Amino acid sequence: MIKNVVFDIGRVLLDYDGYVHVKKKLSGSSGWREVAKDLFGNEIWPEALDRGDIDLDEAVEILASRSLFPEQLRRCAYSINEMYRPIESSISAAIYAKNLGYRLYIISNFMKYSIEFFVEQYSFFSLFDGMIVSCYEGLLKPGGEIFELFLERYNCLAEESFFIDDKFENVLTAKDRGFKVIHFTEKTDLFKEFDKIRREGSNED
Numbered sequence: 001m002i003k004n005v006v007f008d009i010g011r012v013l014l015d016y017d018g019y020v021h022v023k024k025k026l027s028g029s030s031g032w033r034e035v036a037k038d039l040f041g042n043e044i045w046p047e048a049l050d051r052g053d054i055d056l057d058e059a060v061e062i063l064a065s066r067s068l069f070p071e072q073l074r075r076c077a078y079s080i081n082e083m084y085r086p087i088e089s090s091i092s093a094a095i096y097a098k099n100l101g102y103r104l105y106i107i108s109n110f111m112k113y114s115i116e117f118f119v120e121q122y123s124f125f126s127l128f129d130g131m132i133v134s135c136y137e138g139l140l141k142p143g144g145e146i147f148e149l150f151l152e153r154y155n156c157l158a159e160e161s162f163f164i165d166d167k168f169e170n171v172l173t174a175k176d177r178g179f180k181v182i183h184f185t186e187k188t189d190l191f192k193e194f195d196k197i198r199r200e201g202s203n204e205d
Contacts, residue, residue: 002200005097006163007107010109010110011166014085014122015084016083031068035067044059049111050140053138095124100198103156104128105130105150105154105161106133107131109134112136137149141165144176147177
């Protein structure tokens with residue numbers, strides 16, 4: 001029987017698009033694509049930041065030193081939290097799951113600069129009974145260690161936990177560890193998923 005519902009954050013609870021953020025921040029000026037390429041998708045952003053190996057100030061200075069547009073890169077980096085928007089349907093579904101009696105948790109890859117802002121900014125984070133965030137643990141999804149840490153820290157069983165993530169490789173790792181899983185997409189109806197696991201739990205009683 002499922003007792004725990006475990007959410008990812010990015011593109012499950014909060015939507016974002018880094019390239020749209022950079023284009024908007026730089027008003028579509030020439031060079032915005034280069035800034036976006038310089039900022040994202042390298043060994044620092046997101047991997048080293050998410051693992052907590054480096055803080056944002058250090059990361060920005062390294063990345064700016066490599067870029068032909070250092071000031072524009074800094075502006076986009078330090079405003080990065082502006083690009084996130086709550087996915088209201090997911091938040092409503094989380095409230096629904098909480099009211100059904102499930103314990104709610106988070107396992108997510110995020111840097112400290114962002115997760116601390118989110119917790120302060122968005123009241124829905126108070127719904128969660130616990131969070132495993134990569135930057136505090138030095139562990140990243142899809143590695144299995146972060147899932148094992150979750151189970152140990154919160155005294156949960158994998159077979160009693162339902163994991164939701166938008167990245168297929170993360171879903172596969174959780175499934176291999178014994179979690180019930182769903183690969184989250186724009187078409188996912190979490191209300192139906194929670195009703196389904198509730199019915200399945202009732203049939204097990």
